[in-house]
Amino acid sequence: MLLHILSRPWQRNQDLLALGVMDFSTSQIVCQQELQHLESWVKDSRLNQLPFARQKLAYFYLSAAGTMLPGELSDARILWAKNGALTTVVDDFFDVGGSKKELENLTTLVEMWDKHKEIQYYSKHVEIVFSAIYNSVNQLGAKASAVQGRNVTKHFVDIWQDLMRNMMTEVEWRETGYIPTPEEYMENAVVTFALGPIVLPALYFIGPKITEYTVRDTEYNKLFRLMSTCGRLLNDVQTYEREYIDGKINSVSLLVHHSGGSMTILEAREELQEPIDTCRRDLLRLVLKEDSVMPRLCKELFWKMCKTCYFFYYKGDAFSSPEEKVGAVDAVIHEPLQLPMNLLPGLDLS
Known part of the structure; x- marks a missing residue:
């Protein structure tokens, strides 16, 4: 293909376009494979069994695939999407899915971390949510540690523990009817918006x-x-x-x-x-x-x-x-690239 570009200048634009189409198609295949892996992870982690949880995996993977393009950043994209899905589940559990005792139990489990077996799960939902967090953080932490040449798993755990503590603060406000000042609210809310578990661990995978x-x-x-x-x-x-x-x-x-x-x-x-x-x-x-x-x-x-x-x-x-960004997901991950008809004649994809 490169020889065509050099030897036939009049076809340069179409040949470059052909290279772009091929590159997009190759990237799309990678995206489809990664999303299939993530969908299997959701089922294996039993997150699809939580009736209260919004299923936003595709949206998070779209944001990862759209911002971290190189093929070697696969682990970063996987982490971004997994932790995005997990933070959504946790947010929904704290907002609508869990009782106060369940939320306290989940927070304690995350605080205990490797000593979590010393306490019991309050419910099946707590077990599913904690197990998904615990297994994913440890697996991704081990990968990141290998990349960085030092143990960074504890940092991953610290990020989740901070999130849980701040989410419990909001629960206490809600339970007691306390109305914080805007400054108090924002100090807590920058953590409970839950970008920490998505962005901060991904930093270890991008080079x-x-x-x-x-x-x-x-x-x-x-x-x-x-x-x-x-x-x-x-x-x-x-x-x-x-x-x-x-x-x-x-x-x-x-x-x-x-x-x-x-x-x-x-x-x-x-x-x-x-x-x-x-x-x-x-x-x-x-x-x-x-x-x-x-x-x-x-x-x-x-x-x-x-x-x-x-x-x-x-x-x-x-x-x-559930529908607003489905078209964007399909365009990036599922649908073949659609080119204007005037660009198609003579396009050499060989």
């Missing part, structure tokens, strides 16, 4: 070595908080009505509440646009910064997740919709 010093640096924490704040606020603005019906607080309802009646829902949603834009700009500025502790490839992963949040929440709650 650069990440030292303990890098993870403890303020830049690492700032990247995470800017990404999560932007995503959390985008989500709150678009999901306010559903969460209000479910009795949940978010940044919109808190602004209205603490205004003493001087602010409407519409005004609160409009006011949140400024911090959303500010977080997005600050995140991009930090990603593009030259003198940096975090490798550029790693910083770009935070930016890619930020764009994923815009993809799902910019004009509504497309993530919760």
Whole structure:
């Protein structure tokens, strides 16, 4: 094919197009295989047996396949999709699926981790959720440790433990009727938006070595908080009505509440646009910064997740919709590339 391009300049555009079509088709086959593997994992982990859980595996895999393209990043895509599916299950368990005793039991199991056999499962649902988290984190942690040349599994566990603790804080607020300040809410909500288990472990799979010093640096924490704040606020603005019906607080309802009646829902949603834009700009500025502790490839992963949040929440709650982004999933993963008819004649795919 390359010889054709060099020897027949008049066919260069069509030959380059043919190469692009072939590359897309090859990538699509890889995507299909990876998604099939992930679907088998859902069944093997019994996550499909949880009646309360939204099944969002395809959406998370779409965001992984659309942002981490090279073939060698398969492990990163798999982790991104698995942990995305798991965080959705956990979020649904805390919101609607679990009793307080079940949630306390799950949190304790995650806190105990390798000593979890010392306590009993409160229910079958707790067993399924914890087993899926425990097995996946240990398997993915072992892979990441091999890539990094040091044990990073404990960091994976720490991320999940932080998520559970902060989710239990929201449960306590709900149980006691406590209404936090907007600042208290956001301090907790940047963690419970649950991007940590998706993005932070994936950093270990995309190439650069990440030292303990890098993870403890303020830049690492700032990247995470800017990404999560932007995503959390985008989500709150678009999901306010559903969460209000479910009795949940978010940044919109808190602004209205603490205004003493001087602010409407519409005004609160409009006011949140400024911090959303500010977080997005600050995140991009930090990603593009030259003198940096975090490798550029790693910083770009935070930016890619930020764009994923815009993809799902910019004009509504497309993530919760069972149909909204199905067309995008099909276009990237399932459907052959459709070319305009005027480009097809004479296209050499051999």
